[in-house]
Amino acid sequence: MPKLPPDDGDLSAGLDERGWSLLPALMDRGECEDLRALYGDETRFRSHVVMAQHGYGRGEYRYFSYPLPPLVERLRRRLYDLLLPTANRWRRALGQEEFPGTADEFWRACAAAGQARATPLLLKYGTGDYNRLHQDLYGEIVFPIQLAFLLSEPEEDFTGGEFVLTEQKPRMQSRPYVVPLRRGDAVAFAVNDRPGRGPGGYHRLKMRHGVGEVRSGERYTLGVILHDAA
Ligand SMILES: O=C(O)CCC(=O)C(=O)O
Numbered sequence: 001m002p003k004l005p006p007d008d009g010d011l012s013a014g015l016d017e018r019g020w021s022l023l024p025a026l027m028d029r030g031e032c033e034d035l036r037a038l039y040g041d042e043t044r045f046r047s048h049v050v051m052a053q054h055g056y057g058r059g060e061y062r063y064f065s066y067p068l069p070p071l072v073e074r075l076r077r078r079l080y081d082l083l084l085p086t087a088n089r090w091r092r093a094l095g096q097e098e099f100p101g102t103a104d105e106f107w108r109a110c111a112a113a114g115q116a117r118a119t120p121l122l123l124k125y126g127t128g129d130y131n132r133l134h135q136d137l138y139g140e141i142v143f144p145i146q147l148a149f150l151l152s153e154p155e156e157d158f159t160g161g162e163f164v165l166t167e168q169k170p171r172m173q174s175r176p177y178v179v180p181l182r183r184g185d186a187v188a189f190a191v192n193d194r195p196g197r198g199p200g201g202y203h204r205l206k207m208r209h210g211v212g213e214v215r216s217g218e219r220y221t222l223g224v225i226l227h228d229a230a
């Protein structure tokens, strides 16, 4: 099972200050390999998206179906608990209602709102592939923080393919971030809006994420989105 340390303050501080935080070495090599190997097992997934067909970039991904693989299921539950304090702090700052105390209550609320399909996904990129800046929104209910786990080793399995984020402040140009991931690392990041503190209170910072062009090799990621899809 991936090592998921408690929030020592760095996780929430990174999310508050930059909208993302690196969680190093959560998975070992074997776990990354096992997850990559699932990509070929079509029975595990509810849909297969060829990105170029939708203008999303180039590459492909598959959404897991329920029941999720046990590792992904356990990880997603623990991530809910880990991220809940920051998510609720952001909701309070933006004047929104807080999230339920447990992941099960949250997923029941998603289902009641018509969002009942699983959103964790595996992505696969080959040479020349990339992922345009986007936000993973699948309905009204949005848990504001998600994760991406890098399952391949940079410079060994692939080159290029940098994970990038942009932050847009009202009336300003976008600020870019490049996140230095290694195999087994995860990045926790804001899905869409996060509160930024200004002199007169909070404003909304709009975040987007994507992946730069893979210049050679194959790059796999596991995406863990907490809200379900309509
Ligand atoms: O492949 C990546 O690093 C980004 C994947 C992504 O867009 C996601 O997990 O939502």
Ligand SMILES: [Fe+2]
Pocket: 134, 135, 136, 209, 223
């Ligand atoms: Fe995404």
